[in-house]
Amino acid sequence: MTTNANSANQNALARYKNNFLKEVEANVEDGHMVKMCMQCGVCAGSCPLGPAWQHSPQKIFMMIRAGKREEVLGSDSMWMCTSCYNCIVRCPRQLPITHIMHGLANYAHRLDLAPKGQPTREIAKLFWDNLVKTGRVNELKFSLAMYFKDGFGQGVKNAMAMQATGLGLLKAKRLNPMELVGGHKCKDIGGFRKMVAKAREIEDRRRGLA
């Protein structure tokens, strides 16, 4: 755990004592809606990756109300969200479940309580870093970074495994090797980065993460 994340975590524990629901309401995107869940389970049955979830959204909501902080924030579950929005449109109580799952994942990630090495967590971070660097996503750099996230050896293996796919895209002119040296980016990249930094600063301050 990084020092920043650790102190943020300690702050949160001190601030909300045992009331995890209040903590979620204050710090998680759309967290104020958690209390409106009526435990019908439609979300659990609607998730395409449902069987892969350690705890369904229904259970996550119940666990929040039951104050199971470590278990919720350390759960692998939210990282299984494909952002298909099926749960959102089916929830009879109109809970923005997808947003809440994203928000929980983000909060757990920022407190560094999310599972270490969770693959979706890793690619999500790579994606954002890639984005902030140029203002646009560089698919080749993003892919390469992903393949090599577990070190050089594993990276070569990963890249070899996906070689056919990559070649296919290359042949179809849908993967541009020139991206490595130049590629697309925002002209006002300076302004863009300053803007994102400011937004993060505001949000972190609001959430006691700064």
Place this chain on the structure above:
Amino acid sequence: MAKKQYAFYPGCSSQKGATASNFLTSLDVVVQKLDLQLNEIPDWNCCGASIGYAEGGELPRLVINARNLAIAEKELPGQDMVSGCPACWLATRETHERLAEHANLLAETNVALKEAGLNLNNTVRARHMTEVLIEDIGWDAMKAPVVKPLDHLKIAGYVGCQTNRPFGIAGESFENPKYLDKMIETVGAEAVKYDQKVTCCGGALAFSEPDKSQKQIRDIVEAAYDGGADLIVTPCQLCQANVEVYQSEINKKHGTKLNMPVVYYTQLMSIAYGGTAQQAGLDGQVIKADKLAAIAKK
């Protein structure tokens, strides 16, 4: 008649040399035939996609989308923003709606935007290209330029997730939207019935959870085969890429023989409107859409 003007947000994947570049290629013919003018938003940036949440949080994601809206508002006044990519559309529309609903978030957003010399009044409506075609152009006008109806072609209309949920096209159901089938029929092809029309392809988890995503993709492609489809058509860039390029992976792992072409609705329209295979971006297919290409040659 004056051309209809839109502030166009192409999105990262549609750029030259990116996975969905053939979408942009095929869009050209459609735009010409339907008298649309797409004015690219100057210096647009990435929407953050769905996967941006983990590191990005809420406000930074809203802010990067607000930047595009702010530029459009300033540089292309009075124009609706249109995006071809559902992820771009979803992120932008969500930003527009959430900032409209929460004045405090809009204020915070503007504090951040100021760093890039921008300000947002939040007046721009964010729309998806299919929405524009259906609502602004209309079915009759979409049918009018058809010179090569895609006779005898059986197509599985794969709507997927983000074009359909949480916003979708007004008046359509989330469980069984009909507009893509209607588009298929509008260009003279047959829309097949199959049961995976709105199934998730795995989205960004195609990278991080390949087995789970590939199971989704396999279900979708096999259902299309079961429905008797010659090819799959989709309005979504990520769906197109996932469903098309992972078929070879699935074949390798499971000994299946999946070889189902996956194209954009704009590619169908482009061919039906008389465009060449190249104009329709068919050279960009990893799995060749031969039956569609054959019609272009007729």
Place this chain on the structure above:
Amino acid sequence: MADNKFAAYICSGCGIGDVLNVGALEKIAQKEGKMAMVKSHPFLCNAEGVQMIRDDVANEGVTHLCIAACSRRAKAEAFSFPTAAVARANLREGVIWVVAEGSDHDEIRQEMAEDYVRMGCAEVKKMIVPGGNVKESSSKRILVVGGGISGMTAALAAADAGYEVVIVEKSAALGGFARNLLKRVPFSGPYAEPQATGVEEMAARIGTHPRIKAHLNSTVAKTAGAPGRFQISVAQESGAVTEETVGAVVQATGFTTYDIARLPELGGGQANVVDQAGLEAMAKQANGGAIKRADGKEVKSVVFVQCAGQRDTTGTHLAYCSGHCCATSIKQAMYFKDQNPDIDTVVMYQDLRVPGMGEDFYRSAQQKGVIFTKGKAGKVSGGDNCKVEFRDLILDEDTAADADLVVLATGQVPNAGVDLDVWTEINTKAEGGDEAAKQQRRDLEATSVLKLAYRQGPDMPQFKYGFADSHFICFPYETRRTGIYATGPVRRPMDMLQAQEDATGAALKAIQAVENAQQGRAAHPRAWDLSFPKARLEGCTQCKRCTVECPFGAIDEDEKRFPLFNEERCRRCGTCMGACPVRVISFENYSCDTVGSQIKAVNVPDEFEEKPRILILACENDAYPALDMAGIQRITYSAFVRAIPVRCLGSVNTIWITDALNSGYDGVMMMGCKKGDDYQCHFVKGSEMAHYRMSKIGDTLKQLGLEPERVQTQEVAITDNARVARLINEYVEQINEIGPSPMKGFG
């Protein structure tokens, strides 16, 4: 008898004339039916056809009509001739629509139609136009027993509709259970906040209403009589007795909360464990301030345990859901949250049931921060620090919650008075001279609510779980005691809003009863019926079957032990007529003769013709409509059956069965409503009585040398249109296998 003139009218419309020989039918009516006048018409129910009949009644002195056209259920208005007796021969739904098409079936179709014409003529000859029994002196006042929400609502509804009301309330003030509530759940949008109960306003209105007389501190000491003439003794606490005459009674005696002392496993009886009524008292005392426990400590955390002693499957506690308790706990949780949002309030439920717009109220509580935990409490410990041990039903784990106070959401126990099953057992012993039983009977009767001077016992029968009687499937307000209507939580568990709606309905039933009693009509469900059972007492053997079997306790015994009919209590089902072994009970327009003569009028072919005849006695409430519906949907069935509608299977006298079998019918099929606990019989016990009687008919069949299969009883619902046709065809097949009745030719 005044000059009777019989006429038959045969309609050839709706395709009747296309497939039937109407001329032949006319001849049958004339020669065999002995009709003085026979006419046919191509469109009998049109203005011209109806006018033709009217003219004959007015100018030709026609008194009895046999209309051979469609079912008696069709065109009832067109063919209504109030001064004449009318029989209907069902040629459309009963013949041409159900007999298979084609010339192969011409002969048997025509035979069926001819039989129905014979039957119609035979029936009408035995009919008398009922005159009714208008009673000018009949009382239209309404007694309401119980002054709670239900009683006050019924009283105000009836009084506002113009009826005089007498209300009897046991306690010193009106308001009942609701009087002790701080607030009630909301009845109207936005369903977000608890509301004032409104009890005081209602009580004040009653106090000043010109048509309502309230007896407080009073109970009913005696109820005698019948609709339109109930004699009520109202006993005051002081001992004074007032006599009141009323036309109908509404019993709104409410409920008692389930005793939490019976829930020791849930902490019942321990300190700081209360029921919902207990919490109301605490909240009332706090009066908007912090709610305090008995020991004076402010409550900072509270757990509501739902379904406490309810929905119990072990047989120990209440087996049912009381319906109101989830919303009540939600309301009570709001008492805490509205006073101090930091109080931890947990509602522990298994299934949250908030009927009506309660879902909005539930959401409002969630907005206020009330925590809803899906869990089943296993053990509650009271005391200074209460603890609720429970199974979390979502997370599937055993866990516990601490609280300053635990509220048990217990159920409603109806104040329905004496259980008649218990009373009957004791009464039988007491009648036999058992002195101990006599004392027991006195003790039991002291707990009665209505103190009915009825031979069936001092209160109305109880339905499931001890709730007061209700014809739950068709007429929820109706009880087996005509003119007495149970309403509110004494009838079934319910909340205040439901009780108000319920009480309004009960007031309307009471009004219907007093109006019909005055006009000499059946109270309900045959609310138009002016006929009434009459007994030829000279033939009566005083067997008491009619008095015992009447589902409504309408028949008493006079001092000579002859049946004494309380006409106003009678529902006109005819169960007494079916019960009578010597056939002395009949209605003017429905009797052993009206049906018997139809049975005998049928032309039964001899055994060599291979044309069996099967009699169907079909309940006119469900089975006969189902047969009609089969016709409307053109579902075909055998043309060998002859169907006669009966008021209720309970009215079927076994003489009809023996008559039919003696006449050479090959089988008798009875179709009635579902019997048993979840009965669908309009008259509650009619179909059950019929099944019971038929179970005893075996001996008769044996004496006649007949197979038991020749009499069959079926339960049929109104929706069974396809099934009735199937049942008929299967039965005809079965009868064909058994072979023709050996009785043919002897009849």
